[in-house]
Ligand code: C2O
């Protein structure tokens with residue numbers, strides 16, 4: 454019997470009965486087209502909203518009353534080349550911002566901590582949409598409160614569309630919210646009354662905070678009824694810390710059903726790639742096709758996270774955790790009592806979404822190939838910069854202090870740690886030490902391509918598709934790349950932007966507790 458059987462058999466999936474919340478024409482996640490100078494108003498505020506069915510609880514929401522219709526966390530849709538205008542109204546009791554994750558925008562509208570919006574204030578974010586089609590997202594990025602505000606609810610999707618994207622959707626007969634389904638994966642610690650609890654202890658505040666309730670589009674234990682046709686799932690890992698090892702399995706025999714990866718953070722790949730599994734770390738997106746043409750009506754499948762070694766070695770010996778895949782960076786000695794590991798361990802296996810094949814549908818479309826063009830970048834003149842990722846453990850006023858570092862440095866608000874020549878091309882080698890955790894490294898303002906992956910742990914090396922050690926998810930445009938302990942991942946970035954003057958961006962780990970701990974540097978493109 455396959456080990457997958459235990460996570461996706463009918464018993465485990467029996468409780469997956471809540472209809473998946475979908476973007477559509479009303480309510481939460483309504484799709485709103487944004488175009489032009491007239492701002493879409495997004496109000497960040499506290500509001501009662503259901504996560505567990507029948508239990509409305511106060512959480513943080515993005516609220517908009519566009520066109521007389523109230524929407525929470527709208528899915529914003531924009532055309533490439535159009536002007537995007539949104540206004541943030543801060544009705545929280547603290548600073549917040551709107552950051553457009555993955556978009557190539559100027560510093561002043563990037564929504565980083567450089568431009569906080571105080572309680573009661575407003576800010577307009579207006580920019581030309583320079584990105585190609587892809588699934589991007591928006592979330593707050595205020596200093597010291599990003600992790601908590603995201604965890605407490607502030608996040609939404611932004612879909613950029615261009616001709617290539619529309620052609621693909623026409624070719625495959627896909628409709629956003631119906632057969633082209635965005636999936637936002639998050640894990641949450643919930644109290645008995647359904648309240649979201651963000652209360653990291655001193656260890657989790659540095660190592661990361663995970664919850665035991667997996668939500669898909671804010672739906673716990675979701676189910677979706679599907680037909681015998683092709684589906685597209687555009688998946689965002691919107692969790693603070695948890696990485697997923699995604700696969701689709703058949704409930705009947707636990708066998709992995711291959712899916713086709715067609716895109717990454719920054720849009721479509723050149724060619725579809727068939728994969729059995731993929732890692733998706735916080736901040737990353739994957740564009741997947743699932744072919745159910747040969748499925749039997751009555752069959753059940755599940756999107757799952759397979760078991761893996763989370764490699765949370767920061768606190769320990771540097772070797773694999775003693776508890777195998779159950780280990781979540783067990784701290785030694787005195788710190789032990791303060792640390793509450795998640796009841797759903799990092800790297801544990803669990804079902805994410807139940808898929809019930811409920812009807813037959815004739816479907817004769819084929820996946821086009823090539824999907825897109827991806828010009829390789831000129832590496833010859835590129836400056837190579839090594840950015841070591843490490844953890845410093847020391848004592849501070851009699852207490853143990855832990856600091857994540859990029860190139861030996863932590864965030865300093867008045868210092869631009871990295872200065873890049875405008876229009877230059879650089880290769881950044883993220884070199885993660887062995888005694889570490891995986892770090893999904895994210896850059897604002899620019900997309901990049903992955904050149905190579907070296908020193909990969911076996912569970913990653915097993916997924917390599919080329920001599921450079923790259924996995925399927927390394928083959929497209931990225932803005933967030935997962936760097937495992939002991940790995941060096943080289944990416945190439947062209948620092949060209951059309952904005953007047955020098956621009957400051959952020960490079961940081963997208964495990965939001967690491968970012969909050971200071972694992973972030975300013976990048977000045979001058
Ligand atoms: Cu999605 Cu600087 O972050």
Ligand code: CU
Nearest residue numbers: 553554555897
């Ligand atoms: Cu970002």
Ligand code: CU
Nearest residue numbers: 892962964967
């Ligand atoms: Cu990190």
